[in-house]
Amino acid sequence: MKLSCMQDNLNRGLSVVSRAVSARSTLPILSNILLSTENGRLKLAATNLELGITTWIDAEVEQEGTITIPARLLTDFVNTLPSEKVQIELTSGHKVRVSAGHSSADIHGMDAEDFPVIPTVTDEPTVRIEPGLLKEMISQVAFAAASDDSRPVLAGVLVKFESGNLTMAAADGFRLAVKEHEVDVETTGISVIVPAKALDALARLIGDAEEKVEITVTPNRSQILFHSENVDIISRLVDGNFPNYMQIVPKQHETRTVVDTQEFLRATRRAFIFARDSQNVVRLQLEPGDDLTPGRILITATAAEMGSGADELQATIEGAGGQIAFNAKYLADVLAVVTTGQVALETQTANAPGVIKPIGNGSYTHVIMPMHMANR
Numbered sequence: 001m002k003l004s005c006m007q008d009n010l011n012r013g014l015s016v017v018s019r020a021v022s023a024r025s026t027l028p029i030l031s032n033i034l035l036s037t038e039n040g041r042l043k044l045a046a047t048n049l050e051l052g053i054t055t056w057i058d059a060e061v062e063q064e065g066t067i068t069i070p071a072r073l074l075t076d077f078v079n080t081l082p083s084e085k086v087q088i089e090l091t092s093g094h095k096v097r098v099s100a101g102h103s104s105a106d107i108h109g110m111d112a113e114d115f116p117v118i119p120t121v122t123d124e125p126t127v128r129i130e131p132g133l134l135k136e137m138i139s140q141v142a143f144a145a146a147s148d149d150s151r152p153v154l155a156g157v158l159v160k161f162e163s164g165n166l167t168m169a170a171a172d173g174f175r176l177a178v179k180e181h182e183v184d185v186e187t188t189g190i191s192v193i194v195p196a197k198a199l200d201a202l203a204r205l206i207g208d209a210e211e212k213v214e215i216t217v218t219p220n221r222s223q224i225l226f227h228s229e230n231v232d233i234i235s236r237l238v239d240g241n242f243p244n245y246m247q248i249v250p251k252q253h254e255t256r257t258v259v260d261t262q263e264f265l266r267a268t269r270r271a272f273i274f275a276r277d278s279q280n281v282v283r284l285q286l287e288p289g290d291d292l293t294p295g296r297i298l299i300t301a302t303a304a305e306m307g308s309g310a311d312e313l314q315a316t317i318e319g320a321g322g323q324i325a326f327n328a329k330y331l332a333d334v335l336a337v338v339t340t341g342q343v344a345l346e347t348q349t350a351n352a353p354g355v356i357k358p359i360g361n362g363s364y365t366h367v368i369m370p371m372h373m374a375n376r
Contacts, residue, residue, distance in 0.1 A: 001035070001065020001090040005042055007081050007100055009057040013044045014075045016055045016231060019201045021071040022048035029114050033074060035088070035096075036066035036112065042088075045118055046071060051198050052118040053205070054232040065090050066112040074098070077105050119223060119234055125214035126161055127185040131206045131228065134213050137168050137179045138203040140337045140364055144177035145170040145196035153240040156193035159224075161217075163188045169245050170196060175330050176248050176367040190217055193242055194224055198235035202226050205233065248367055250355055253346035255319035257286055258359060259297060261343045265335040267299045267311035268328060275328035277303035281371050282328035286347070288317040295321075301328060324350050325371040334366045 014033065022030035025048065034045040042059040045052065067090055078086065081100040089097045094109040138157075146154040160167040166183045169176070206213065206228055214227040217237075226233045271282040282301045289295035295317030302308040324347050335343065340358035347354045350373060356366040 001037060001067060001088070001096075002063035003037060003042060003059045003061045003089075004085050004087050005057055005059040007078065007083050007086050010042075010086055011075075011078050011081075013042070013055050013057045014071075014078060016205055017044045017046040017053045018071055018075055019205070020046040020048055020051045020053040029068060029110055029116070031071055032068035032110055032115065033071045034066065034068050034112060034115050037061045037064045045115075047116055047118050049116060050195065050236050051201065052232075052234045053201070054118060056230050067094060067096055067109045068112050068115050069096055069107050069109045073107060077107075118232075119218075120225070120232070123216055123219070125216045125227070126190060127166060127183055127215050128212040129166065129183050129215065131209040131211075131213050133181060133183075135203045135206055136339070137166070137181060138199045140179050141168040141170045141177045142196045142199045142203070143170075143333055143337070144172060144175050144366070146172040152195075152238045153193060153242055155197075156195050156238040156242075157199055158242040158245070159192050159194050161185050161188070161190040169242070171243060171245060171248065174327065174369050175334070176245055176365075177334070178245060178249070178365045180363045190221075191242075192217055192221060192224060193238035193240065195235060195238060198233065202233050205231055248353070249365060250346070250348060250353055250367070253319070253348055253355065255286055255288075255317065255321055255347045257295070257297060257315050257317045257345040257347070258342055259313055259315040259345070261335060261338050261341060261358075263313050264297075264343060265332060267297075267313055268332045268335060270311060271299050271301035271309055272328040272332060273301075274303045274306060274309045275301035277306050279371070280327045280329050281325050281373070282331060283323060283325045283373060284345075285323050286315075286317055286321040288319065288321045322347070322350065323373065324354060325373045326354065326368050327371055330368050334368070338364075 036043045041056045045054040086100045091097050096107050096109050098105050149155050158169040167180045169178045209229045216225045275282045285298035287296050294314045297313045297315050299311045338358045340360050342359040344357045353367050
């Protein structure tokens with residue numbers, strides 16, 4: 001193998017596939033990145049057996065070949081090279097010389113035959129979707145998935161393909177996020193669970209892509225492939241049944257509070273400064289207005305040994321009002337991904353879940369379980 005490519009392109013490509021490199025594996029080959037010439041370009045690939053990422057960069061190929069190189073070593077070295085043409089040559093055995101300008105390195109690689117095959121999907125895509133929309137759906141849902149893998153189903157995101165509609169849902173037992181959007185999809189009845197980590201990686205890698213992202217579910221429902229501009233991401237699917245999330249969403253409310261999204265977010269973040277030393281509890285006092293005065297929300301948090309903070313926001317409040325407490329982090333998480341100027345908080349009692357919905361956008365619903373309010 002002998003080729004050359006620009007340092008900027010190589011550095012960017014290595015950064016892309018490094019997200020799939022296995023940091024802790026008993027298989028040394030999984031700590032490597034595959035370099036292979038393909039159709040006059042340089043193919044880079046990495047996998048941890050659950051997630052696989054492949055990208056292609058422009059190159060001048062003099063001699064075909066393939067090899068795997070330790071990911072961290074190669075990435076760190078290329079990152080320090082000058083922004084000019086980089087030469088890559090397989091010299092002898094599994095030794096690769098990487099050079100640019102007056103700098104060079106001889107790196108010991110491993111045979112590419114030992115590298116796991118990253119599956120490719122040749123079937124017609126299940127759906128094609130605008131990259132901006134896909135990023136928005138992921139950002140509004142994936143964070144609500146469980147952060148640990150003790151319950152794999154809850155660490156994943158439900159992705160449902162229905163006629164003309166795509167739905168994503170995630171729940172960790174304390175909150176639920178559901179996003180729906182119309183898309184051009186003919187396939188119906190496909191429902192899969194995608195690891196949230198894979199969707200997070202996808203959202204970052206889409207970047208400023210302009211072409212639609214192709215999403216393909218394998219016929220045996222074991223893997224899902226995302227194809228974007230010069231990047232393929234393939235992920236295993238989680239085996240299991242996702243909870244019936246529609247049963248979690250309250251069907252009615254006693255109080256509906258409409259407030260400025262950014263003001264609500266800033267007030268919640270200020271309360272979180274104190275709440276984080278008191279089990280993350282933030283209290284909301286909802287007070288309806290009258291003909292002369294507007295309604296208001298009093299947002300408070302107290303840390304026994306540190307002090308307390310309070311914010312008062314004007315709001316339009318319909319219903320009885322009352323008190324309710326939430327996890328401040330969970331509340332801030334959802335407000336940070338709401339893209340509309342105003343948001344509605346629908347509540348029943350202090351012990352019932354609260355529902356957050358963007359005003360003017362009925363495609364997103366977020367449910368947060370309340371926290372117990374101790375008497376103080």
